Amino acid sequence: MTGSRTPSLRTRGLGVRFGAFAAVTDVDLTLEPGARQALIGPNGAGKTTLINLLTGVLRPTSGSIHLGDRDITPLSCDRRARIGLARTFQINTLFPSLTPLSSIVLAICERDGLASTWWCPLRRMTPVYDEAHALLGRLKLDALADTPVSALAYGKQRLLEIALAMAAKPRILLLDEPAAGVPEDESGELFEVISELPQDISILFIEHDMNLVFRFSRRISVLVSGSVLTEGTPRDIAANPRVREVYLGTAGAAHG
Numbered sequence: 001m002t003g004s005r006t007p008s009l010r011t012r013g014l015g016v017r018f019g020a021f022a023a024v025t026d027v028d029l030t031l032e033p034g035a036r037q038a039l040i041g042p043n044g045a046g047k048t049t050l051i052n053l054l055t056g057v058l059r060p061t062s063g064s065i066h067l068g069d070r071d072i073t074p075l076s077c078d079r080r081a082r083i084g085l086a087r088t089f090q091i092n093t094l095f096p097s098l099t100p101l102s103s104i105v106l107a108i109c110e111r112d113g114l115a116s117t118w119w120c121p122l123r124r125m126t127p128v129y130d131e132a133h134a135l136l137g138r139l140k141l142d143a144l145a146d147t148p149v150s151a152l153a154y155g156k157q158r159l160l161e162i163a164l165a166m167a168a169k170p171r172i173l174l175l176d177e178p179a180a181g182v183p184e185d186e187s188g189e190l191f192e193v194i195s196e197l198p199q200d201i202s203i204l205f206i207e208h209d210m211n212l213v214f215r216f217s218r219r220i221s222v223l224v225s226g227s228v229l230t231e232g233t234p235r236d237i238a239a240n241p242r243v244r245e246v247y248l249g250t251a252g253a254a255h256g
């Protein structure tokens, strides 16, 4: 069990090289329990690569990753997912012909090892449906439970992706640009829902829209050229002249 003072997720000296190119270098990142932390940085800074290292899609060439007290560096993606790391992708990964309800039911069955069972007693499915409806409610998708995914507004599809990640009952949720492609008038609502997710889940999200970052994060890590330039509260980051110079430009002044 992760104690309240043990960081949920911690990297030390984490790095990966692609041949001669160091995409991520010597990253010390800490995600506290209940974090609402943004990972920002210019295009190509290494943000997605870092998420891929955290989830195990990529193997680091240096450093370590701890989930609570456990060194998860050698573990596969699958093992990491099973002990509490969930993620969403920049690009929509949903099945368009399914409904939100059936998508979540399938994800819960997969988690509970029921997915390979073509037949199972109804009494085992009732709690699955109850849990799926509860998740849809939490993500404000309950009214759309039976609408085909292809007919959902894009912002709702992104919420469904988060619901699917939540179906794994994660301790850590990694969101790679959850508002990417979402119209501006829907993205605030999407982040409202994210910010209301249970406090025992630590969330790290990549986001380019500084208004959303400053509105919804409690801490911000700034990645530049594969390394952490600085990390702090939104107020610290907005006031940091190096961040303004390297990354935020005049956008930082608006939040200073």
Ligand SMILES: Nc1ncnc2c1ncn2[C@@H]1O[C@H](COP(=O)(O)OP(=O)(O)OP(=O)(O)O)[C@@H](O)[C@H]1O
Residues within 6 Å of the ligand: 018, 021, 023, 041, 042, 043, 044, 045, 046, 047, 048, 049, 050
């Ligand atoms: N498999 C790979 N092989 C070689 N280079 C890669 C690979 N994956 C990523 N890179 C390079 O690593 C750097 C970091 O890429 P990454 O996608 O992590 O950046 P990012 O900060 O997520 O960018 P964006 O904000 O544009 O999504 C880029 O220069 C990219 O071209």
